[in-house]
Amino acid sequence: MNVTFTADELAFRDEVRTFFREELPEDMRQKQSQAVELSREDMIRFQKCLHAKGWSGVNWPVEYGGTGWSTIQKYIYATEMAAANLPEPIPFGIGMVGPIIYTFGSEEQKQRFLPDILESNVWWCQGYSEPGAGSDLASLKTRANLDGGHYVVNGSKTWTTLAQHADWIFCLVRTSSDVARRQEGISFLLIDMQTPGVTVKPIITIEGDHEVNEVHFENVRVPRENLVGEEGKGWTYGKVLLQHERTGTAGVARSKYRLKQLRRQAARSVRGGEPLAADRNFMRKIAATEVELKALEFTELRTLAAVSSGKAPGPESSILKFKGTELQQAVAALYLEAAGYYALPYVPDQYVLDFPEQDRVGEGAETKTSLRYFNFRKTSIYGGSNEIQKNIIAKHVLGL
Amino acid sequence: MDLSLNEVQTMLADSVEKFISNDYDFEARQAYAASDPGFSADVWQTFAELGWTAVPFSEEDGGFDGGAMELTILMMEFGRGLVVEPYLANIVLAGGILRRTADASQKARWLQPIIAGELQATLAFVEPQARYDLNNVRTTARADGGDWILDGSKGVVLNGNTADLLIIPARTAGAQADTDGITLFAVAAGSEGLSRRSYPTVDGHRAAEIMLEDVRVPADAVLGQPGAGYAALRAAADDATLAVCAEAVGIMQVMTDKTVEYTKSRVQFGVPIASFQALQHRMVDMLTACEQSYSLLLWAAMASADDTEEAAQAISAIKYQIGMAGQKVGQEAVQLHGAMGVTWELDIAHYFKRLTAIGQMFGNADWHLDKLAG
Numbered sequence: 001m002n003v004t005f006t007a008d009e010l011a012f013r014d015e016v017r018t019f020f021r022e023e024l025p026e027d028m029r030q031k032q033s034q035a036v037e038l039s040r041e042d043m044i045r046f047q048k049c050l051h052a053k054g055w056s057g058v059n060w061p062v063e064y065g066g067t068g069w070s071t072i073q074k075y076i077y078a079t080e081m082a083a084a085n086l087p088e089p090i091p092f093g094i095g096m097v098g099p100i101i102y103t104f105g106s107e108e109q110k111q112r113f114l115p116d117i118l119e120s121n122v123w124w125c126q127g128y129s130e131p132g133a134g135s136d137l138a139s140l141k142t143r144a145n146l147d148g149g150h151y152v153v154n155g156s157k158t159w160t161t162l163a164q165h166a167d168w169i170f171c172l173v174r175t176s177s178d179v180a181r182r183q184e185g186i187s188f189l190l191i192d193m194q195t196p197g198v199t200v201k202p203i204i205t206i207e208g209d210h211e212v213n214e215v216h217f218e219n220v221r222v223p224r225e226n227l228v229g230e231e232g233k234g235w236t237y238g239k240v241l242l243q244h245e246r247t248g249t250a251g252v253a254r255s256k257y258r259l260k261q262l263r264r265q266a267a268r269s270v271r272g273g274e275p276l277a278a279d280r281n282f283m284r285k286i287a288a289t290e291v292e293l294k295a296l297e298f299t300e301l302r303t304l305a306a307v308s309s310g311k312a313p314g315p316e317s318s319i320l321k322f323k324g325t326e327l328q329q330a331v332a333a334l335y336l337e338a339a340g341y342y343a344l345p346y347v348p349d350q351y352v353l354d355f356p357e358q359d360r361v362g363e364g365a366e367t368k369t370s371l372r373y374f375n376f377r378k379t380s381i382y383g384g385s386n387e388i389q390k391n392i393i394a395k396h397v398l399g400l
Numbered sequence: 401m402d403l404s405l406n407e408v409q410t411m412l413a414d415s416v417e418k419f420i421s422n423d424y425d426f427e428a429r430q431a432y433a434a435s436d437p438g439f440s441a442d443v444w445q446t447f448a449e450l451g452w453t454a455v456p457f458s459e460e461d462g463g464f465d466g467g468a469m470e471l472t473i474l475m476m477e478f479g480r481g482l483v484v485e486p487y488l489a490n491i492v493l494a495g496g497i498l499r500r501t502a503d504a505s506q507k508a509r510w511l512q513p514i515i516a517g518e519l520q521a522t523l524a525f526v527e528p529q530a531r532y533d534l535n536n537v538r539t540t541a542r543a544d545g546g547d548w549i550l551d552g553s554k555g556v557v558l559n560g561n562t563a564d565l566l567i568i569p570a571r572t573a574g575a576q577a578d579t580d581g582i583t584l585f586a587v588a589a590g591s592e593g594l595s596r597r598s599y600p601t602v603d604g605h606r607a608a609e610i611m612l613e614d615v616r617v618p619a620d621a622v623l624g625q626p627g628a629g630y631a632a633l634r635a636a637a638d639d640a641t642l643a644v645c646a647e648a649v650g651i652m653q654v655m656t657d658k659t660v661e662y663t664k665s666r667v668q669f670g671v672p673i674a675s676f677q678a679l680q681h682r683m684v685d686m687l688t689a690c691e692q693s694y695s696l697l698l699w700a701a702m703a704s705a706d707d708t709e710e711a712a713q714a715i716s717a718i719k720y721q722i723g724m725a726g727q728k729v730g731q732e733a734v735q736l737h738g739a740m741g742v743t744w745e746l747d748i749a750h751y752f753k754r755l756t757a758i759g760q761m762f763g764n765a766d767w768h769l770d771k772l773a774g
Contacts, residue, residue: 134738136668159739204744206753207602212739273529273536281766333727336760340531341556343760344601361599361609363528370602374753377734378742385738387678 003301005072013076020084024049027353032085035351035365040123040165047089047120056094057118064102064110065118071308075301082253090162093117093124097170100188104229104237113190127157127171127191127215128238135388137172138182138235142217144173144189151175151189151227153197153220159382163200163213166193172234179232188234190226197221205378207371208348250324252297258331259290266338270363276338285337289330296323315397322386325379332376335369343370403698405473412466413473415450420481426747429482429604437562438606439485448517453491456639457499461507462515468704471639472646472697479650482750484604486522489559490514492643494521496636497567497584501624510565510586521565523636524554524610532763534569534633535579539612541570548572548622550585550593550615560608561598564589568612573627584629585621592616603757604750638715641762642700648722648758649693651751655733656686658748662737679736686732689725696721716768722758723765730755 005013028046031038038046050056058074060066069077081088089095098117101109116122133140142155153173163169169191176185191198197220203212229237263286266276276282303317336343342362350360351368361367380386394400405413424443432440447453455470457463464470471492478487491514498511498521513519530536539552550570557566566587574581587594593615596608624632660683663674673679700714730752734741741748759765 129739132667134668135673139668206734206742206744206749208744270529273531276531279766281770336756337764337766339760340764341526341760342528344556344603344607344757346600346602359597361597370756373756374602374742374749377731377752378739380735381739381742385735390678 003298005076009072009076012073013080016077016080017084019053019055020080020086023053024086028086029084031353032087034353034355035368036353037351038087043087043090044120044123046087047094050089051119056089056120057098059095060098060102060118064098064114071304075304079253082251082257085257088254090123092126092161092166092170093120093122096126097124097168097190100170100228100237100240103240104188104233106225108225109190109228122167123162123165125160125163125166125169125193125215127160127169129159130156131158135385137238138186140172140174140186142171142173144175144187144222146175146224147221149224150221151224153189153191153217153222155217157215157217158212159203160200160213160215161211163193163215164202164210168192169198169215170228172238175231175234183235185232186234186238187231188228188237189222190228191217191220191222195220195222205375207374208346209371209375211375250296250300250320251328252293252300252324255293255324255327255331256297258335259286259293262286262331262334262338265364282334282337285334289327289334292323292330293327296320296327299323315393318389318393318397321383322380322389325386328379329373329376332369332373335366336373339366339369342366343373346371405469409469409473412455412470413477416452416474416477417480419446419450420477420483424481424483426482426750429484430750433484433600433604438600438604444485445517447485447487448515452487453517454515456491456495457511457515461499461511463499468639468642468701471643472701475643475646476650476697479647479754480654482604482651482747482754486520486559486562486605488640488643489522489563490520492640493523493525493558493636494563494565494567496639497523497623497632498586500632500635501584501629502586506586506620506623514565519565520559520563521567522557522559522563523567523569523633524557524560525569525633525637526555526557527553528555532767533577534637535582535630536577537569537571537582538576539568539570541572541583541585543572544616546619547616548583548585548619550587550612550617552612554610554612556601556607557596557610558605558607560596560610561606566594566610567623568610569629569633579630581627582629582633583626584623584632585617586623587612587615587617587621601757603754605757637762638704638712641715641719642697642704644758644761645693645697645700645718645722648726648755649690649697651755651758652686652690652693652726652729655729655748655751655755656683656690658751659683659686659733659736662740666738673736682732682736686729689729693718693721693725713772716763716771719763720765720768720772723768726755726759 047056055067057066058077062068094117101113128137130140144151144153171189171191172186173189174185175187179185197218199216201214202210203214205211269275299316300320303313306313345361345367347361347367451464454463455466455474459465495514502511514521525534527538541548541550566589568585568587569582570585571581572583593613595611598608601607663679664672666673696718700718703711703714733748734752737748740746743749
């Protein structure tokens with residue numbers, strides 16, 4: 001047993017590291033280090049840079065333009081991306097609908113959609129949750145009725161992340177109510193956001209951002225060829241996706257990076273005051289969180305090792321999502337604590353490039369720490385709430 | 401033993417409760433918070449007319465002669481209503497300094513207008529390097545002829561955006577962290593050399609950074625004895641700590657009630673989610689946290705009211721409790737509301753933000769636990 005990388009893997013790590021540090025646009029790094037919000041254009045530019053290097057389709061097979069990387073390579077890539085403080089690529093296209101299309105879609109769909117996803121020419125969003133269907137996703141009510149060559153879609157989706165930027169949405173819709181189980185009769189449909197009858201309404205989140213939306217469908221006519229796979233099998237396809245979402249949300253590398261930064265920040269003195277690092281209570285909390293994170297890192301490695309040797313991941317994989325999000329929230333809470341009174345100012349407008357230092361409230365990005373703390377409460381709610389994760393573990397792992 | 405409110409206290413509780421439920425709904429609160437200067441001048445006048453701005457002051461000063469218990473009653477209800485009017489900054493902090501230190505002419509000039517609701521004031525007690533230590537003061541004042549000249553800066557000054565009177569602790573002697581050598585100055589916001597950068601705070605209130613550059617004030621701006629300001633500063637901050645803890649208890653109770661109601665109405669898997677035992681137990685924990693917090697609050701209020709030797713310990717105990725239990729209750733309330741809990745639209749998010757902000761003020765849980773550890 002060993003956890004060291006091979007020479008090839010180390011060479012790969014160095015290549016990734018060099019690329020991230022030296023070949024990406026400088027303003028991107030600046031914006032990230034100054035906690036500046038990235039625009040739609042920034043994200044697209046960033047993803048196109050990755051694509052130009054041949055690294056956009058991380059999880060994709062080579063035949064569809066993917067990297068074909070080993071599990072270990074993917075792990076190294078994600079870790080280095082976090083360590084370089086780069087944004088996470090928007091997951092809905094490359095991470096979610098792409099794999100569904102190349103796994104379950106028709107030949108025409110693959111040719112029509114996959115290249116634009118890989119090149120970030122088209123922005124996708126995800127239409128799963130509904131006002132009455134959150135944790136109980138199978139109770140979704142958005143209808144798609146066949147009318148000649150089209151489905152006519154009526155209903156509402158909610159919590160749709162960045163739908164305001166999206167060109168297309170992939171949806172779970174109900175095509176039949178005459179079913180034995182509620183999970184049946186659900187289909188997977190691709191919808192152009194420009195289609196008449198689609199409207200997007202912003203939902204402002206707790207910290208004042210426009211990140212999620214309601215998406216309403218009123219007699220939206222969707223060509224029949226936009227159905228992925230078989231009618232009524234959407235739940236099966238969607239579940240594959242959800243499973244993917246669950247393993248992708250641990251965010252270990254990012255939490256590690258943030259704790260490292262927090263240690264740095266704590267070691268600095270603020271205007272002649274004692275550095276926070278002199279406070280043993282606080283440093284012990286950082287250390288305790290690091291221990292938990294190290295445990296989760298190895299849990300993730302165990303999962304990767306199983307997958308890369310062709311085995312099914314064991315029960316340890318199912319704790320990744322809820323434990324990972326708990327740790328993300330714990331780290332955000334530590335930042336809040338570090339900020340003291342400077343967690344109070346609500347000044348999101350000072351996070352623009354080259355904001356004059358003398359006009360800034362607080363040191364660095366500390367006034368943003370409370371916004372992140374509030375925003376991160378979502379992580380234990382989205383992608384199947386942590387309560388649902390525990391239900392799944394109780395049922396499928398413990399057999400209860 | 402009698403833990404019930406007396407007649408006057410009951411009347412006060414009833415009148416605030418009535419005001420909050422009849423005249424201060426969440427929509428109104430949000431509108432006040434979004435307006436300039438961040439609260440309603442009309443509501444503030446109502447507070448003055450109802451006598452609430454007079455609560456902690458002696459009858460001699462034109463007050464209601466209320467103590468820690470009356471303050472607690474008032475603030476719990478303000479917590480329930482998520483009140484944004486600057487009671488803490490004006491009455492508890494600035495008023496708390498003035499009633500302890502001001503002479504007759506200073507009271508006539510500043511305290512009477514504050515009680516009448518005509519003057520906005522605050523206490524600038526935060527300096528960025530000090531974290532929670534009130535004695536850590538780098539802002540200086542030096543005597544010059546009969547005047548004083550102030551230099552330095554103050555951070556996160558509550559109500560600092562609109563206050564016309566700023567009470568500024570400044571160092572006139574001693575080292576940066578000495579308790580001796582701190583002098584309190586009453587400084588007009590319009591003074592030459594004083595500038596401010598105002599901003600909203602995450603909890604819907606307002607604050608400002610205050611910069612002082614060669615700000616000249618006359619000798620009668622000094623409150624109390626030069627160099628002896630720390631005691632009043634500490635006392636006003638203790639009052640304020642108790643006040644925000646009472647506010648937090650009100651908030652926690654509302655969040656718990658609202659969470660129970662929400663889970664009874666939210667149906668998933670064909671049943672109200674309140675029927676799940678895993679969630680029931682968590683709500684029992686929330687209730688327990690509220691009850692334990694309220695118990696400590698009563699202890700702290702009584703100890704403060706009677707000024708017993710336990711008072712400082714009790715204040716630290718309740719603030720520690722609020723820090724821990726407040727975070728727990730706040731996070732659980734948000735989580736059990738699901739994604740709705742992280743929307744701006746729902747009041748739960750705003751209760752959570754205020755509760756979080758309170759946790760960051762006047763010493764966090766660790767800071768107070770350190771005091772208790774001795």
